Amino acid sequence: MRKIDGVKSAEFVTGIHDLLALVEANSYEEIVTTKLSEIRKVAGIRKTVTDFAFDW
Numbered sequence: 001m002r003k004i005d006g007v008k009s010a011e012f013v014t015g016i017h018d019l020l021a022l023v024e025a026n027s028y029e030e031i032v033t034t035k036l037s038e039i040r041k042v043a044g045i046r047k048t049v050t051d052f053a054f055d056w
Contacts, residue, residue, distance in 0.1 A: 001045075004038050006031075017049065028052055 001010045001021060010021040021039070025031045031050070040048060 001039060001042050004035065004042075006035050007039075028054075 001007055001019075004023075006023050006025050008022040008024050010019060012018065013020045023031055023035050023039075025035055031052075036048060036050065039045060
């Protein structure tokens with residue numbers, strides 16, 4: 001997943017989720033329309049949960 005443009009980090013974590021990825025883009029629309037579809041194609045990814053952090 002780290003090879004996807006915009007993925008700044010991807011780390012295994014403990015708890016309810018298995019992986020935490022930091023994805024940066026010019027807009028949240030770009031993440032939703034482009035980056036998430038690329039991430040979901042990665043082998044082993046069955047489900048994603050997306051939370052946005054906005055920097056003003």
